[in-house]
Amino acid sequence: MVLVIAEQRDGKLNRASWEPIIAAQGLGGPVKVALLGQGLEAAAAELAAAKVDEVVRVEHASLEAYTADGFVQALAAFIAAEAPAHVFFTHTYQTRDFAPALAARLDRALITDVVAAKPHGDGLAFTRPMFQAKVVADVVAEGPAPHLVSFQIGAFKVDALVRGDTAAPVRAVDAAVDPAAIRQRPEAPFQEAKQAVDLSQAERIVSVGRGIKAPEHLEMAKELAAALQAELAASRPICDAGWLPMDRQIGSSGQTVAPKLYLALGISGAIQHVVGMKGSRTIVAINKDPEAPIFEIADYGITGDLFEVVPAIITALKA
Amino acid sequence: MKIAVCIKQVVGREWQLRLSDDKTWIRDQDASFELNEPDAYALEAALRLKEQHGGEVVVCSAGPSRVVQALREALARGADRAIHVEDGALASADAFVVAGALAAALRDEHFDLVLTGLQSDDQGFGQVGVVLAERLGLAHSTITMDVAVEDGGLRVKRELEGGWFQWIRLPLPALLTIQSGINQLRYATLKGIMAAKKKEIRSVAAPADLAARQRIVSLYFPEKSKQTRMIAGAPDEAAKELVRVLREEARVF
């Protein structure tokens, strides 16, 4: 049996939770889905539309606000009771926060950031990026079951979900949580001061990455943006360094955009960047490394030094 | 406050990656190496906490002999001493083995705070810090973007997806995984480099009984998911052709 751990916040299901369910359905065996928290009726009913054997609400007042200690306790006990062969998660920030502690407490394998599962001998191999997505690895779990696996967001298309003819049964269990053993005291999530630029409305975006090398070179990118009537954006390291403000950052921890044109200058194409721009209609990548992962999702690519190519594009646009 | 910072040395970003003959690891004999980026931010966070609250910053790395270079760099930036868990096999070890090696080296020192980067730029498990917290019995929080010491505990800012954040209170001792961009990095001064030469790097052996929980069966280069049209030629020719296709085929302006 595969146990899928779905994710919710304030009773609202995280849409990325459908993806590990799709992965589990693909294996052909029984699938159960568990949801942790409090007040989970609506989200559990939504999950029950999938063709799965059961949806379980693992509830406790102390799980209402997410904490790593609460989730590790509740899941360690629940997994021991259910004895699944695999436990699937989505590789969200929340999973990153508790799943390694859960795996350590159970002393079981955890394979993270997986994009595919495939047969390997009697078992499964899991495909995951390594070295900033420059290579891909097939990895097998060692040691006894259950094996924990977290799937990269976007690894599966949500429309591949198999729906059931009738709703799956929903069961509620009281989670085994000792509130006194929860050490984290979370406050309410918040957004930083309202963003000054809304890049999601931009028709064209010129985005710069670490290949730009120094802040003074941003002028060149600005000139290109002006010639294209585009907004300027960046990968995270550029904003981390303070060369551009955070509200120009594209990616999982920044903005998500889908312009007509996304022109990536000296951006390698790490998944955390790509999730924020892969919906763009036309993607152009300029990178000196022909193997840069950004070329995997680009429509047009130029392998070359951006310091030569960008001025040439500006000239060509003005011609 | 007695602070440990766990750092990893990873292959340089500019190094052209090559696979080993058996295609289960990289051929890194001729690679350049650098400090894993989030770990540099973790070190900086530790140095700032020491400046505010006093105490000691100890850097620790589990890896082959080459990682001494990363430890020296950290000492030059201001760490007080270093621990090197030395074992050639640690270069490609999984998160459980690395965390086990670090736990053995840190356990008896009873640190108030342990910092790690949130993940490494090589294998990218994103697990070592959190597994280490569990092994040492420490409260933990991840993807940290701010750390304040308050009422004998911590108040930390945790990054969430899409520009959201959350403050969390934790008791000490604790472990935090640090996100890139939490602060602005300092670089080693000449004085720091000189001072580092006199600082201690203690080498310890990795425990013999650490069991891996995952194994790479093959490594390969990714396949393109889209048909990318590569535009060749000298920069000005390629630029002209790009502008033409964007205008006439993609019609983006």
Ligand SMILES: Cc1cc2nc3c(=O)[nH]c(=O)nc-3n(C[C@H](O)[C@H](O)[C@H](O)COP(=O)(O)OP(=O)(O)OC[C@H]3O[C@@H](n4cnc5c(N)ncnc54)[C@H](O)[C@@H]3O)c2cc1C
């Ligand atoms: C939890 C988490 C959240 C994250 N959130 C985000 C996010 O929201 N957004 C984001 O962008 N990243 C995010 N990251 C970071 C991400 O993993 C990458 O580290 C980052 O996107 C890399 O940025 P980059 O491509 O600019 O730099 P690099 O990966 O260093 O790539 C630089 C590229 O420039 C090329 N280059 C160098 N010189 C030249 C030249 N002269 N001409 C042409 N090309 C050149 C190189 O070949 C290389 O491909 C996150 C990471 C984590 C772990």
